[in-house]
Amino acid sequence: CDALFSALVFFFIGFAFQNGNDGGKFIGSSDFLLLRDSSTLDTLFPTTRITDWLFAWSFASTSVTIVSGCVAERTQFWAYIVYAMLSAGFVYPVVARWVWHEQGWLYPGRNLTDASAPVSGLFGQGAIDVAGTIPVHIVGGWAGLVGAVVVGPRLGRFDSDGKVIPMPGHSATLCALGSLILIFGWFGFNSGSVLDIVPEFFQDPVPILFRGTVYKIVANPTNNYGHALVNTALGASAAGITTLLVVRAR
Numbered sequence: 001c002d003a004l005f006s007a008l009v010f011f012f013i014g015f016a017f018q019n020g021n022d023g024g025k026f027i028g029s030s031d032f033l034l035l036r037d038s039s040t041l042d043t044l045f046p047t048t049r050i051t052d053w054l055f056a057w058s059f060a061s062t063s064v065t066i067v068s069g070c071v072a073e074r075t076q077f078w079a080y081i082v083y084a085m086l087s088a089g090f091v092y093p094v095v096a097r098w099v100w101h102e103q104g105w106l107y108p109g110r111n112l113t114d115a116s117a118p119v120s121g122l123f124g125q126g127a128i129d130v131a132g133t134i135p136v137h138i139v140g141g142w143a144g145l146v147g148a149v150v151v152g153p154r155l156g157r158f159d160s161d162g163k164v165i166p167m168p169g170h171s172a173t174l175c176a177l178g179s180l181i182l183i184f185g186w187f188g189f190n191s192g193s194v195l196d197i198v199p200e201f202f203q204d205p206v207p208i209l210f211r212g213t214v215y216k217i218v219a220n221p222t223n224n225y226g227h228a229l230v231n232t233a234l235g236a237s238a239a240g241i242t243t244l245l246v247v248r249a250r
Helices: 002-019 047-070 077-102 133-150 174-198 214-219 224-249
Strands: none
Touching: 002 047, 002 077, 047 077, 047 133, 047 174, 077 133
16 A cells, blocks of 8 residues: 555655755755656656656655554554655655765765776765665664654564563465565666666676676676675675574574
8 A cells, every 4th residue: 555655756756856856965956757848748757757756766666565564453544655655755755865865965976987086975075875774774763663663563472571472474375475576576676777877888788687696796706796796695695594594493
């Protein structure tokens, strides 16, 4: 439900606050409803603008839904809907503009094709955010923390003495399915971000699944990106195996 309501409010005002051409370092003030001032329908409501909105909305919706797990089963439906609309329409777009829009006060302003070009942004560096650390995870995480503190724990989580009562997951199968859905979704989430930052890297005919992983490593074994990818994959695998062993040992 948060995805549906966030889509509506992000279409009407959220996208404009984030990516409006007019405005300043804090918030956008144009392009509401994706509309532009033009005499032709093609440029008034361009297809590229629709795809931009769809991609931006996927980030806004993700930021909103982080809170659902923090307050699940402890809030009223309409209260959560109000939060989803406020977050997608006002909170997330403003923070996203700070980081990702060229007018934002945190935007690094780097020229990726010219290393000698001047750099703008906070402290002369700005915030380099590839796929939503600040707008998605920090905004959603802090909102979830506030929500969890306000609504308190689930009923039955603690006994009369304040000791924690174990609450095992209801279905390991559904947990695994949800993880697989997340993994699949990250292909568009992160790969789309990289495409926007370094589009020239995606102009070769190599399939997209290999462009971000195996291809980079094979094409240039000394590339630090390849080392980081391998290290991340091994680290995640080791963490998963360790967790399984600890749970099994208990």
